[in-house]
Amino acid sequence: MGNKLETIDVNLYYGDFHALKGISMFISENSVTALIGPSGCGKSTYLRLFNRMNDLIPNTRIEGQVLLDGEDIYQIKPSKIDHLRRNVGMVFQKPNPFPKSIFENVAYGLRVNGITDKSFIGAQVEKTLRQAVLWEEVKDKLKKSAFELSGGQQQRLCIARALAIEPSVILMDEPASSLDPISTGKIEDLIFELKNLYTIIVVTHNMQQAGRVSDYTGFFYLGNLIEFDKTKKIFTNPSKPETENYITGRFG
Amino acid sequence: MTHLQSELKSLKGDILEMWQLVVNQLNKGKEALTNFDRDLAEEVVENEKRVNSFELKIDRDCENIFALFQPVATDLRLVLASLKICNNLERIGDIACSVAEFVLDADTDFNKSILESTKILEMYGVANEMVADTLEAFDQEDTRLARTMFKRDKILDQIDQNALDRVEESIKNHPNQVRNSLLVMSMIRKLERVGDQSKNIAEEIIFYFEAKVVKHKKKKQKEGDE
Numbered sequence: 001m002g003n004k005l006e007t008i009d010v011n012l013y014y015g016d017f018h019a020l021k022g023i024s025m026f027i028s029e030n031s032v033t034a035l036i037g038p039s040g041c042g043k044s045t046y047l048r049l050f051n052r053m054n055d056l057i058p059n060t061r062i063e064g065q066v067l068l069d070g071e072d073i074y075q076i077k078p079s080k081i082d083h084l085r086r087n088v089g090m091v092f093q094k095p096n097p098f099p100k101s102i103f104e105n106v107a108y109g110l111r112v113n114g115i116t117d118k119s120f121i122g123a124q125v126e127k128t129l130r131q132a133v134l135w136e137e138v139k140d141k142l143k144k145s146a147f148e149l150s151g152g153q154q155q156r157l158c159i160a161r162a163l164a165i166e167p168s169v170i171l172m173d174e175p176a177s178s179l180d181p182i183s184t185g186k187i188e189d190l191i192f193e194l195k196n197l198y199t200i201i202v203v204t205h206n207m208q209q210a211g212r213v214s215d216y217t218g219f220f221y222l223g224n225l226i227e228f229d230k231t232k233k234i235f236t237n238p239s240k241p242e243t244e245n246y247i248t249g250r251f252g
Numbered sequence: 253m254t255h256l257q258s259e260l261k262s263l264k265g266d267i268l269e270m271w272q273l274v275v276n277q278l279n280k281g282k283e284a285l286t287n288f289d290r291d292l293a294e295e296v297v298e299n300e301k302r303v304n305s306f307e308l309k310i311d312r313d314c315e316n317i318f319a320l321f322q323p324v325a326t327d328l329r330l331v332l333a334s335l336k337i338c339n340n341l342e343r344i345g346d347i348a349c350s351v352a353e354f355v356l357d358a359d360t361d362f363n364k365s366i367l368e369s370t371k372i373l374e375m376y377g378v379a380n381e382m383v384a385d386t387l388e389a390f391d392q393e394d395t396r397l398a399r400t401m402f403k404r405d406k407i408l409d410q411i412d413q414n415a416l417d418r419v420e421e422s423i424k425n426h427p428n429q430v431r432n433s434l435l436v437m438s439m440i441r442k443l444e445r446v447g448d449q450s451k452n453i454a455e456e457i458i459f460y461f462e463a464k465v466v467k468h469k470k471k472k473q474k475e476g477d478e
Contacts, residue, residue: 185254192255211320212255235319 003067004029004169004199005050010064012045014057019045021223022064027216032191032200034210034231037220037246043203046220047171050201051088052081068169086113089162093174095154097146097161102138105146105157109165124164131197132160133190152183159190163198170194172202176209188213207247211235219243256321260330263313267334267341270306271387274341277303277348278383278446282376284352285439288361296352303345310338326460333460337390340449340456344383347442347449351376354435354442362436363429366422370436372443375411378404379446386453395461401454402474405447412444 005027012020020042027033035043048054049066052073065072073084086109097105106125115121125142129135134156138149146157155175162170172191176184191200191213204210210217211231218228219242227234227243238244245251253261277296284293314335317323323331367373382404389398419437423430455467466474 189254208322211322231320232316236315 002029003027004069005201006065006067007046007049008065008067010046010049010062010066012042012049012054012063013059013061015059019223020049023225025218025225025228027199027201029199030195030197031215032195032202032213033216033218034214035201035203035218035220036205036207036210037226039205041220042223043218043220044173046218046225047173047201047203050169050171051085051090053090086165087167088169088171089165089167090171091155091158091162091173091175094178095151095158097149097154097157100146101143102146102149102157103142106160106164109161113165125160128160128163129157131163131194132156133186133193134160150183152179152186155179155183155187156190159187159194163194167198169199169201172200174203174205177205184209219246221246256317256323256327259313259317259321260323260327263310263317263331263334266306266310266313267337268387268391270303270310270338270341271383271390273299273303273306274345274348275380275384275387277345278376278380281348281352281355282373282380284355285362285376286367286373288355288358290356293352293355297349297356300345300349303342303349307338307342310334314338326463329460329463333456336456337453340452344446344449347446350442351439354439358432358435360429360432362432363422363426366426366429366433366436369422370415370418370440371411372436372440375408375440375443378407379443379450382447382450383453386450386457389454390457390460393461395458398454398457399475401447401450402471405451408444408447412440415440 003026007023007025010020010023011018023042023046035046037043045054049062050068050073054060054062062074066074068084068088076084098108100108103125106128107121110121110124126135126139129138134153137153138157141148146154149157155178159170159175175191176187179187188209191202194200195215202210202213214231216228217231217234219226219234219238219240221242227238227240229239233239234243235247238247277299280292281296283289284296314331317331321327382401385397386401388394415437419433419440422433422436426433452467455465458464458466
């Protein structure tokens with residue numbers, strides 16, 4: 001597996017606040033990487049590097065390189081940022097479906113990208129709803145409002161929506177933290193399934209979730225990447241005492 | 253299948269593979285003794301490494317499953333039982349290896365009448381069947397079969413208890429086979445342990461499938477409560 005994403009000595013400042021301190025890390029293709037750490041440690045900021053969402057926050061300054069397939073995404077032309085965000089999908093903490101039908105939520109990304117072929121859109125909607133393990137539950141009510149779905153179903157719909165435009169990377173920021181345990185389990189199993197097709201980075205407050213879903217884990221603390229290793233290693237024998245203290249609940 | 257379920261499935265697969273390997277080790281050891289087949293005995297000694305590496309792998313897999321998935325209920329019992337079963341299988345593997353080494357230590361064929369009077373081949377057969385049947389019990393979720401171990405172990409105990417007198421007789425009757433008689437005595441002492449290990453495994457099988465702890469219980473309670 002090659003490196004899909006890589007950061008080289010990345011520093012990020014929100015005004016005077018030094019939020020990411022010299023982070024170098026790689027993300028393997030078709031793997032799940034979990035980012036863990038206490039609130040404010042920089043893990044969500046790090047995640048948002050990859051679709052340039054930090055750019056939207058005023059007074060943000062970024063140094064270093066962020067590579068996607070070997071290309072520095074902070075050196076691309078502004079006109080190509082849309083293309084980047086098509087390639088790097090994102091799922092947020094709270095399910096945020098559009099106030100549209102279930103079908104249109106998934107079709108939306110295709111339509112705004114100029115696709116009009118109805119049969120293609122129909123096939124793509126079904127394909128991605130199947131990938132998101134939601135198809136069986138919604139196939140008879142595609143025209144109903146997305147808000148009629150449960151929270152867990154809405155989140156899987158948002159995942160289907162992200163998948164519809166065929167990104168190669170999916171960023172997930174606490175994708176299950178507002179869901180009940182059964183829905184959480186479904187999202188986790190889905191993440192495990194999807195890594196065959198996508199490269200996935202998950203930010204999570206839930207350490208056990210990191211253990212269950214990821215191949216690699218990065219532990220962030222106060223803007224530093226304390227440790228990055230295979231998840232099995234991190235959760236059985238971490239190299240750094242800070243990591244051990246955090247995952248055993250001794251601080252943080 | 254969930255991620256945890258697929259991990260547990262592969263753990264079960266490894267345990268069964270290790271189990272089959274140990275059964276094969278025992279069967280080959282018995283054949284080596286019966287036919288005084290030194291090549292086969294050497295093969296058993298050589299294969300011991302494979303048994304050990306299964307133990308290391310299964311231990312590591314269980315550690316990872318605990319750390320990454322925090323299994324509960326039946327899943328938890330499977331991982332706990334796997335750890336202990338694996339540990340017992342490794343010891344049975346050691347015994348198979350030791351017995352094969354005793355065969356290699358002999359300088360002549362074992363006199364048939366020593367093998368018969370000490371009942372070592374019968375004992376070896378019962379021990380092997382016990383281990384093979386624990387495998388079957390685990391694979392088929394057959395706790396009734398697992399419970400037969402407690403009674404069958406008595407056969408091994410009986411042969412072990414009589415061994416000293418029988419070996420003493422055979423030394424008197426076959427003065428040219430003193431070394432082999434002593435080796436047979438050592439093998440019997442080892443094989444007696446296979447019965448105890450099989451009982452331990454049976455207890456783990458019952459724990460896994462029925463969530464009952466039967467160890468250190470009285471005989472009736474163990475064999476009963478079906």
